[in-house]
Amino acid sequence: MQVAAAPRALGPIEPGASVFMLSGQGSQKPGMGADLLDVPEVAQAFERASRAFGFDVAQLVASGDAERINDTRFAQPALCALSVGIARALEARGVAPSAVLGFSLGQIGALAVAGMLSDDEVFQLVRVRTDLMAQAAERHPGAMSALLKGTDEEVEQLCEQCAQGGVLVPANYNSPGQVVVSGDVEAVARAEEAWAAQGKKASRLKTSGAFHSPLMAEAAEGLAAYLEGVEFSEPRIPLVCNVDAAPLSAAVAREHLALQVTHPVRFVSCVRALAEAGADTFVEVGFGGVLKNLVKRIEKDAARECVQDRASLEAYASAHGRPQDEAAAE
Numbered sequence: 001m002q003v004a005a006a007p008r009a010l011g012p013i014e015p016g017a018s019v020f021m022l023s024g025q026g027s028q029k030p031g032m033g034a035d036l037l038d039v040p041e042v043a044q045a046f047e048r049a050s051r052a053f054g055f056d057v058a059q060l061v062a063s064g065d066a067e068r069i070n071d072t073r074f075a076q077p078a079l080c081a082l083s084v085g086i087a088r089a090l091e092a093r094g095v096a097p098s099a100v101l102g103f104s105l106g107q108i109g110a111l112a113v114a115g116m117l118s119d120d121e122v123f124q125l126v127r128v129r130t131d132l133m134a135q136a137a138e139r140h141p142g143a144m145s146a147l148l149k150g151t152d153e154e155v156e157q158l159c160e161q162c163a164q165g166g167v168l169v170p171a172n173y174n175s176p177g178q179v180v181v182s183g184d185v186e187a188v189a190r191a192e193e194a195w196a197a198q199g200k201k202a203s204r205l206k207t208s209g210a211f212h213s214p215l216m217a218e219a220a221e222g223l224a225a226y227l228e229g230v231e232f233s234e235p236r237i238p239l240v241c242n243v244d245a246a247p248l249s250a251a252v253a254r255e256h257l258a259l260q261v262t263h264p265v266r267f268v269s270c271v272r273a274l275a276e277a278g279a280d281t282f283v284e285v286g287f288g289g290v291l292k293n294l295v296k297r298i299e300k301d302a303a304r305e306c307v308q309d310r311a312s313l314e315a316y317a318s319a320h321g322r323p324q325d326e327a328a329a330e
Helices: 040-053 057-063 072-092 105-113 119-139 152-163 185-197 214-227 253-259 267-276 290-298 310-320 324-329
Strands: 018-022 099-102 143-148 168-175 178-183 202-204 281-285 303-307
Touching (some): 018 072, 018 290, 040 072, 057 072, 072 105, 072 281, 072 310, 099 105, 099 267, 105 119, 105 253, 143 185, 168 267, 178 185, 185 202, 290 303, 303 310
Parallel strands (some): 018 281, 281 303
Antiparallel strands (some): 143 202
């Protein structure tokens, strides 16, 4: 599949307005967001995720062990529920996002924040996507590794050199000097060894498959078939797409969401596109602060926050929200 041309440019974003960023897989941890589970908007998101997946997602977060929550089938519903729940809680407290950006899985949750799908539709989509990706990972084992302190071009050349007939591609352009590669286990190991030979560091990711690589082709095909029956609304706020760093529209949503499974996450380009449009305040709604830290390396002057627990939720809402009765009146 070819990436369709973006139907429109990103419009101006008011300085000081919050850009919501939804966390991706890899930031999960037992107990994440546990003190938010009684916040009404968060509780509702977890209830909806539990209905979609057929198990108690809140209980998983509160008491599940690391091995279970690191499994794709459990990590993705937990992360998505937490991100969507926190976003809804901030909105209920008068924090109106000016734009939304998700990292990989986070882009699915971002569809709810942007108003392109309902929360229930998003969790159903996550369930289908999660199952398809897990099945592809089982049939086509792979790995992912973050290569540090190299240029995009150096990593791309390394992939060409170390693939040796296998699959090895850049998967995530995280920040300047950090690119994640994805592919066959043996090819990723060769890349790590070659990178180390250059005196540079690599860090193997805790993922169960080679996401954002051709090894996910079967998942992309299955997802495309499912998306044919999904109706998207036009976004009420811009949602910057991982595939091309351009605003997503209903017309290209199906194609781009399927492409995202096998194509790299261009997070650097997404953040820079938002900054060029005027965005200067980025808030990660999720867990771990990974995206917040990446933004620091991409746009050093931007304000950065991570809302991941009760204290950070209350602090951010107090600083950036409006009284709830005023927000509800609009």
